[in-house]
Amino acid sequence: SIDGQRLWDSLMAMAEIGPSPNGGSHRLALTDEDAAGRHLLIEWGQALGLTLRVDRVGNMFLRRAGKRDDLDPIGVGSHLDTQPKGGRFDGVLGVLAGLEALRTLDDHGVVTQRPLELVVWTNEEGSRFAPAMVASGTYAGVFSVGSTLARRDRDGVSLGEALAATGFNGEMAVGEPRLAGFLELHIEQGPVLEENHEAIGVVTGVQGMRWFDVTLRGQSSHAGPTPMRYRRDALAAAARCIDRLQAHALADPSGDTKVTCGTLEIDAASRNVVPGEVRLSVDLRHIDEGELDALEARFEDELAAAGEAFGVEAKSERIWASPVVSFDAGCVDAVEGAAKARGIAYRRMLSGAGHDAVYVSRVAPTAMVFIPCRDGISHNEAEYSSPEQCALGAQVLCDALIELAGR
Amino acid sequence: SIDGQRLWDSLMAMAEIGPSPNGGSHRLALTDEDAAGRHLLIEWGQALGLTLRVDRVGNMFLRRAGKRDDLDPIGVGSHLDTQPKGGRFDGVLGVLAGLEALRTLDDHGVVTQRPLELVVWTNEEGSRFAPAMVASGTYAGVFSVGSTLARRDRDGVSLGEALAATGFNGEMAVGEPRLAGFLELHIEQGPVLEENHEAIGVVTGVQGMRWFDVTLRGQSSHAGPTPMRYRRDALAAAARCIDRLQAHALADPSGDTKVTCGTLEIDAASRNVVPGEVRLSVDLRHIDEGELDALEARFEDELAAAGEAFGVEAKSERIWASPVVSFDAGCVDAVEGAAKARGIAYRRMLSGAGHDAVYVSRVAPTAMVFIPCRDGISHNEAEYSSPEQCALGAQVLCDALIELAGR
Numbered sequence: 001s002i003d004g005q006r007l008w009d010s011l012m013a014m015a016e017i018g019p020s021p022n023g024g025s026h027r028l029a030l031t032d033e034d035a036a037g038r039h040l041l042i043e044w045g046q047a048l049g050l051t052l053r054v055d056r057v058g059n060m061f062l063r064r065a066g067k068r069d070d071l072d073p074i075g076v077g078s079h080l081d082t083q084p085k086g087g088r089f090d091g092v093l094g095v096l097a098g099l100e101a102l103r104t105l106d107d108h109g110v111v112t113q114r115p116l117e118l119v120v121w122t123n124e125e126g127s128r129f130a131p132a133m134v135a136s137g138t139y140a141g142v143f144s145v146g147s148t149l150a151r152r153d154r155d156g157v158s159l160g161e162a163l164a165a166t167g168f169n170g171e172m173a174v175g176e177p178r179l180a181g182f183l184e185l186h187i188e189q190g191p192v193l194e195e196n197h198e199a200i201g202v203v204t205g206v207q208g209m210r211w212f213d214v215t216l217r218g219q220s221s222h223a224g225p226t227p228m229r230y231r232r233d234a235l236a237a238a239a240r241c242i243d244r245l246q247a248h249a250l251a252d253p254s255g256d257t258k259v260t261c262g263t264l265e266i267d268a269a270s271r272n273v274v275p276g277e278v279r280l281s282v283d284l285r286h287i288d289e290g291e292l293d294a295l296e297a298r299f300e301d302e303l304a305a306a307g308e309a310f311g312v313e314a315k316s317e318r319i320w321a322s323p324v325v326s327f328d329a330g331c332v333d334a335v336e337g338a339a340k341a342r343g344i345a346y347r348r349m350l351s352g353a354g355h356d357a358v359y360v361s362r363v364a365p366t367a368m369v370f371i372p373c374r375d376g377i378s379h380n381e382a383e384y385s386s387p388e389q390c391a392l393g394a395q396v397l398c399d400a401l402i403e404l405a406g407r
Numbered sequence: 408s409i410d411g412q413r414l415w416d417s418l419m420a421m422a423e424i425g426p427s428p429n430g431g432s433h434r435l436a437l438t439d440e441d442a443a444g445r446h447l448l449i450e451w452g453q454a455l456g457l458t459l460r461v462d463r464v465g466n467m468f469l470r471r472a473g474k475r476d477d478l479d480p481i482g483v484g485s486h487l488d489t490q491p492k493g494g495r496f497d498g499v500l501g502v503l504a505g506l507e508a509l510r511t512l513d514d515h516g517v518v519t520q521r522p523l524e525l526v527v528w529t530n531e532e533g534s535r536f537a538p539a540m541v542a543s544g545t546y547a548g549v550f551s552v553g554s555t556l557a558r559r560d561r562d563g564v565s566l567g568e569a570l571a572a573t574g575f576n577g578e579m580a581v582g583e584p585r586l587a588g589f590l591e592l593h594i595e596q597g598p599v600l601e602e603n604h605e606a607i608g609v610v611t612g613v614q615g616m617r618w619f620d621v622t623l624r625g626q627s628s629h630a631g632p633t634p635m636r637y638r639r640d641a642l643a644a645a646a647r648c649i650d651r652l653q654a655h656a657l658a659d660p661s662g663d664t665k666v667t668c669g670t671l672e673i674d675a676a677s678r679n680v681v682p683g684e685v686r687l688s689v690d691l692r693h694i695d696e697g698e699l700d701a702l703e704a705r706f707e708d709e710l711a712a713a714g715e716a717f718g719v720e721a722k723s724e725r726i727w728a729s730p731v732v733s734f735d736a737g738c739v740d741a742v743e744g745a746a747k748a749r750g751i752a753y754r755r756m757l758s759g760a761g762h763d764a765v766y767v768s769r770v771a772p773t774a775m776v777f778i779p780c781r782d783g784i785s786h787n788e789a790e791y792s793s794p795e796q797c798a799l800g801a802q803v804l805c806d807a808l809i810e811l812a813g814r
């Protein structure tokens with residue numbers, strides 16, 4: 001059995017790195033805080049005798065030898081970066097539960113057939129560098145190493161520069177090591193498990209998601225003498241588009257249509273200036289690829305209509321599309337079997353959030369384990385799962401890991 | 408007659424201080440650029456033998472002696488600060504046309520009965536420090552010196568600190584010198600004169616305006632797994648409110664209802680985070696005080712409804728109210744008389760923008776002169792009035808100034 005208290009202590013120790021004002025975490029990818037978090041993990045890994053390798057996009061692999069080191073390893077892990085005002089569990093739990101599994105194997109002197117790799121993927125959140133999961137996507141060959149290193153944050157710093165600045169510009173080729181399987185534990189980040197009083201989600205796949213950069217170009221003018229009919233108010237057009245998209249998503253009785261505008265910036269904003277230019281991000285999600293196409297078409301229509309209504313030129317660029325994913329049946333069974341064997345209430349479910357497991361699943365058999373989080377809240381400083389909930393998740397993860405790696 | 412070329416050359420020389428990328432000006436109040444603009448004016452004033460005094464809120468008075476220095480002076484001027492991406496004429500024209508009038512008097516060896524004061528008011532735009540016209544308002548006794556010095560910009564720098572940093576923290580008591588009259592030339596910043604092919608606006612008053620700081624507090628959550636119905640999206644609420652206010656203003660057939668949301672900021676914004684907190688500025692204007700009350704009530708209703716619709720706590724604070732203003736009949740007549748005597752097409756009109764003349768009119772007889780600007784565009788780098796239009800305005804200003812000051 002895993003040690004729930006040790007896992008909790010590790011979670012709380014990590015949360016002391018980049019603490020945010022209201023009890024959350026602030027460790028944007030490849031900042032000093034993120035680097036400090038990685039160093040703490042490396043220290044813990046070294047105490048366990050794990051061997052560290054870092055690839056060219058900063059993904060970290062901490063290896064535990066197996067009985068058969070000629071076989072491809074099984075990976076377990078997640079990410080350590082957070083949102084600007086993120087929680088203490090998103091990502092971190094997946095990494096530290098993986099560590100807890102390896103510590104538990106050590107406690108009991110168990111060596112698995114296959115080697116194990118504790119993995120930390122770079123820049124999962126997509127908050128500093130878009131898109132999300134960019135480094136696991138590079139590992140899976142979806143993005144080229146060059147394009148990933150060239151991605152820039154809002155201040156113009158490239159991911160490559162941030163890697164060099166933090167010292168996590170590793171030498172291992174991206175795509176190494178090949179994994180024979182991958183497991184990721186994560187908080188659900190939604191309300192389903194909590195509402196249904198279930199302790200484990202056996203994740204069978206992930207909904208599709210698409211990101212857009214929208215630019216609205218009107219004309220700045222004076223808030224006082226400019227007649228309403230003369231204006232070309234870029235914010236008014238953005239507001240119309242946001243309001244219509246919200247109404248559309250809220251009207252879907254299935255609840256499967258999801259629309260989020262998370263960032264909005266007005267160029268040279270001033271109280272008494274009609275906004276001339278607005279940049280807006282749009283995040284569309286659906287569990288069905290065809291419905292996601294329809295949602296994208298609807299979004300483009302609403303954007304065009306809003307632009308026309310306010311005399312504003314509206315352009316959108318799709319900067320990311322992550323298709324609907326189904327995980328590997330064998331890995332899903334291993335997770336389900338572990339939950340069943342321990343008599344834990346679980347459900348098979350889809351993930352609403354993207355995870356590194358999405359991209360890893362393209363190159364290795366993959367599945368995920370979810371645990372409930374309070375009020376379904378995530379990407380929020382108040383994010384919380386109890387020590388007991390975390391421990392149950394780590395136990396299922398550990399059991400499934402041993403199942404995949406072989407005793 | 409004034410020298411139109413000399414006026415134009417001065418305007419273009421001032422525009423070289425803090426030039427903005429697309430041919431406009433960037434001289435936010437009490438920045439290094441604003442200070443450089445003030446120093447250039449002081450140089451020009453010294454060449455004319457004007458005497459400089461600066462009051463405690465940085466208002467500059469450049470005095471030209473009269474025949475009767477025991478009489479209160481007549482003031483002429485405007486402001487030199489601009490919007491973040493402002494034009495080359497807003498404010499600057501009023502100051503430099505005043506300078507051109509004094510230069511013209513010098514050319515002809517004319518000394519007026521009353522002394523003249525060329526005035527530069529601090530922070531008229533309200534873009535760096537809210538509200539607008541804060542230093543002329545302090546001169547007029549509407550704001551206390553202490554409260555004005557304590558006002559802070561977005562970076563937390565106080566107006567008093569910015570005065571000290573630029574060296575414009577003068578020693579003269581605010582309210583000094585008392586003015587026997589004040590004239591301000593300005594571009595219209597709207598389309599009326601241009602559309603009616605008139606060269607001069609005889610400004611009889613200014614519409615009322617109110618500024619609000621709005622805070623919308625929902626709950627940040629994850630863009631993926633959070634069902635639409637569970638969200639408390641602060642941006643969705645803001646968008647609803649903006650859209651409804653736009654519709655309300657656009658539906659007013661008189662065109663007198665004006666609503667502008669010029670700034671909007673999302674706390675800890677991230678593409679895949681449902682916005683938890685949004686700050687929004689609202690600018691409401693109307694030519695009728697009762698209608699402005701009704702507009703404010705409507706705004707509060709729409710804000711409350713939007714908050715309720717999205718489960719978001721919505722609060723607004725009225726941070727500024729500038730009532731509807733009527734200028735002094737005598738001063739208005741002096742402007743109208745000057746336009747008539749020169750045979751210039753003019754109209755009597757209200758101003759849609761606030762100006763320092765609004766506050767000065769509380770303590771001295773005041774009027775304004777408008778000239779057309781291309782496409783009615785202002786608070787925009789493309790702002791433009793032709794050399795001929797500027798010259799006609801300066802001529803009427805000069806004639807009215809002599810009329811008020813006495814030959």
Ligand SMILES: NC(=O)NCCC(=O)O
Nearest residue numbers: 124125132353354631679
């Ligand atoms: N788990 C998580 O927060 N991932 C970020 C990618 C997404 O936006 O779904």
Ligand SMILES: NC(=O)NCCC(=O)O
Nearest residue numbers: 224272531532539760761
């Ligand atoms: N003239 C001008 O731009 N004044 C700023 C104050 C206002 O917002 O009307």
